[in-house]
Amino acid sequence: MRDADLIIIGAGPAGMAAAATAAEGGAQVLLLDEQPRAGGQIYRDVGVNGDTRPFLGKDYAAGRPLVGALDAPGITAEFGATVWRIETGRRVVWSRDGISQVTTARHVLLAGGAQERPVPFPGWTLPGVMPAGAAQILMKSAGLLPRDAVLAGSGPLLYLIAAQLIDAGAPPRALVETQTAGTMLGASRHLPRALRAAPTLFKGLALIHKIRAAGVARHTGASGFKAVATENGDIEFGFTAKGRAHRLVTPLLLTHQGVVPATHMSRAAGVAHDWCEAQQSFRPKTDTWGGTDAPGLHIAGDGAGIGGAEAAQAAGRLAALDILHRLDLLGEEARDQKAAADRAALDRALAIRPFLDAAYPPPREFLAPEGDTIVCRCEEITATDIRRSLDEGANGPRQVKTATRAGMGPCQGRMCDLTVRGILAACGTPPSTPRARSPIKPVKLGELAALASYQETST
16 A cells, blocks of 8 residues: 555544545545444444435434545545554554555544443343444444334433434333433533534434423433343343332343543554543543644544534544645645634534533443443453452552453453443542553454565565
């Protein structure tokens, strides 16, 4: 693969917007994404769905122009491409169809987006219990509808999925929400700022109105989640809400507690990270253009902090403008002038975040579960196992990993790292920046050997 001016990793809103902006400015762009088509999670398969998924709404259809813009000259898009290493010198190692290769660029932009926060509770690993975002992937990619589902957790995504299911003729059986009147009251202090994003607020209110009008039951202030399998394969979901115990039987329990930045790649690349108390997650340190302390490396979109699709697009364009400037393809004054509209759009889109973060915080029972609740799904390590390792002398994430194997499975800690650190924090160990090592995705030994042979003959 020939070298490029800019390698963009991730073809979601931020990556697509950045690719189009950089190519328009004269840069040669290589866009890499694991999925078979562009769109990321929010716009997954929007380019091929046409009008076959009207229940997904206008916001989903708004991704089509972004996908279409990737046909511009100067953009080479490679799909089904798994990036598993970013080396010094801006060398990106990626794999497709069982073959790894190395591409060098003058700049690299990480636009890997977000991942769902794990929601561990007794029974969360049972068949029939899955993340709400995973169900939405099936809705977008295959048109599969979760019928008679119960949506449990908190956050705007639950309202969006519920409304989409209503429009598709498959309304959920119930919404079980963990936010309380107290958290909503505490969030109200952020409303004046959130009004700068009034259209987003009104969209949320419209979703809630649609759910109420459809007669979908809502339980708020819920806690004590527990799921067990019934004899016929359904899920019996138990919880407490407003002092009353409830049991719901459903074929599908969809859980959600918000999303967090996907930082595995940025951490492996050596970028400095901070703990974000409001979002209870790590995020990379970036400047106002998405630049990092790693030379030639920018980050844009939800991977730099959760902001949503509109914020991601604006951040992607801002990062691309700064990269064009660093490539000597755009002067500083011209960069700043072109950035003004996106800078304002980004500020508006982010204005609602403090309200949302305060209104829908993840409860402690999911941040630091107890008892026999599975924490590491890959290795089947429980919360009790984690706490026992602390009692036996482990004093940090690495020691816990060594003692229990939590984080050593195929997901490399993506599904359990935050929970392990939540338990550590509950036991008095403050959050510390997690480390990530290459390869950041599983790769076959044969690929490594073939790549080593290629590099030896190339030097």
